[in-house]
Each structure stands twice: as C-alpha cells, then as structure tokens.
Amino acid sequence: MSQVILLFSLGGPEVIVILFAILLLFGGKKIPELMRGLGKGIKEFNNARSTIESELKEGMKELEDEKKSSKS
Numbered sequence: 001m002s003q004v005i006l007l008f009s010l011g012g013p014e015v016i017v018i019l020f021a022i023l024l025l026f027g028g029k030k031i032p033e034l035m036r037g038l039g040k041g042i043k044e045f046n047n048a049r050s051t052i053e054s055e056l057k058e059g060m061k062e063l064e065d066e067k068k069s070s071k072s
Helices: 002-008 012-026 031-071
Strands: none
C-alpha cells in the first residue's frame, strides 16, 4: 500500500516537468481556454452534486415524516 502512495506523491521537480510538458503540448494560447473549460466542468459537477445531495436529504426527511405520522 505504501508503494502505491509513493508512486503518486509528486514533488516540486515533477510538477514543474508536468507543467512544462503541458505547455509544450498545448501552447501558451490554449492553456487559458483549457483551464476555463476545466473550471466550467468542475462548476457543473459541483452543481449536480449539490442538487442530488439536496434531493436525497429531502427524500430522507419525507420518509422520516411518514414514519412519524404512521406511528401516531
């Protein structure tokens, strides 16, 4: 297990090499566009997650209310 963690631990030099490779692959003009798209994707994911979370909480509350009313 610790070997897997060591495999994915990135230090400063590794991050710099990865960023340099991204810069070479996509070019300086495409990076802002890529980051914008990534930001929009993360925003949509968080919105969907919060919507599902609120629906689940609402459904659980309705079930609790039904159980309370059936016991009375």
